[in-house]
Amino acid sequence: MGMSVDGEHHKGPSTLDILTQTYGALRDNWWNLCTETSCDSSAPWVREGNCSTLSDSTSKACADLLKNAQETADSAGRSVLNHLKLLAMAYPAEGEHDDALFPGLAPFSLARTLLEGAAVLKWSLTPDLDKRLQRSARLQLWSAGEAQRARGASDSSEPLAAAEKLVKAAGFEVRDGRFPSQRLIVVNGSTQKTFQPSEAIEDLLQKRGLALYQSWSGYAHHAP
Template sequence: MTADYSAAHESSGVCGDQPSTIDLLFAAYGHLRDAWSELLRDENCDKAAPWRASGPADADPDEVSRLLHIATISADSAAISVLHHLQLLALAYPPDALTEAGLDPRRWPGLSSFSAARSLLEAAGLVSWSLTPDKTERLRRCAQFQLWSANEGSKSDLGPAPGGPGSVDEVRKTIEAAGFEVQGFGRHNDLGVVLDGQVKTFYTANAISKSLGDPGRRLYRWWSGIAHHASWAVSPWRALSLRDDSTGMYLSTLNFEDKHLELAADVAAVVLVAGRSLGDYYGKELRTFESTCQQVETVLRQAIPDVRRALGRPGSDPTLH
């Protein structure tokens, strides 16, 4: 069998008088990128919002103040990561990828957009999870996240040096001084925080579920399957063809433009939830941001049936068969 690395030709092009899928995707991610960037740049924060109202008290140990500060730093860093992935997705669908002959397979991102969306989802989930308004819960979550990070760093050659800033020992000291109990767990005797009588640690899937509920959990499973090249997730995208020149079987990737529209609509919904968490925590004005995300999602979901009709399979989700 010979592998054919070009995309299989399944393109809707332009649906009547409607914009092409490339036009829709290029505009959608551009709008989301700009809206998210403006939200991050907005410095008009309400001093009655949780970032000030549920901050450290004078009587709190220094370590509590440090953990609360780290919680916001972690969330802000993740928020910048969301922006980076929106920028990448905005570049993934250039208008000149659509030619008179259809989509140029050399310019179509294929499955790579789903891997970028998965990383965006992880960052968005961390933003919402870390910026919970309740001070006590924010401390609990930060303690879990920092110990998890230290555990993972200790297993990497690039992690913090033992005894240095960010190392397991130093993080443990900070968390215990903040009033938490720390215990080992699991095969590798990683450290976790004792909460409600159980040793707990940070799990990305749990943070996403906590922030985005069942829809977030389903998206994470679906996008992770593609990112990890699991057969159940990627096989619907593959097409085998027998060439009539006796050179054998060729494997190619279907475009599935409708699934890319669905992906962008789902990204808009994820970004909206994360943006609300960030805006509520800092007391930022959200009306313009919310309107942009909602309009992007609505336009894309309305376009999906038209694209599927143009592709000759109305009402059919190709990845479910």
């Protein structure tokens, strides 16, 4: 499976070799990023923010939302690493190719998920603390709403109610959305749309990221 030059077989690295080496390098670099401990504590993406000018209850709720943003980023970072590990193992080494084991389009699902994870990590830790609070509030309501919808209308709405209570305690107005399990925050009189992964991806890679996401989603969902 060596590459060819002008129709002649070339004994350089194969396509599979390049894929394996690339994903392996991405995995290793992401691992180094996730385990880096020398980041300056004053960096905007690690600052927890100062809520001391707010009332005690509001200050605590804001601190909880900022903590949730950090935990969301940590979780997304681990998810990206795990999916990179699987991608690095998806393709066989040169000489070990077996049609019965070749992953086909399956890696696109992994690539799509790691793109979401990397984007959510960056989106959640925006240096602007006001935006970070808003994004954390939106993400908490979206996540709780999705969990509630998955359980069904007859199930208790405790997770959603708890998320709504926290977001309101942080000073946000919350309105009902289009669906029973959807809640939206209001900022400066404007109802904010519900969280979507595509928003975070566009924030990370602009239109090119959205194009990749749409393409990989098609492959992941078996589109021809």
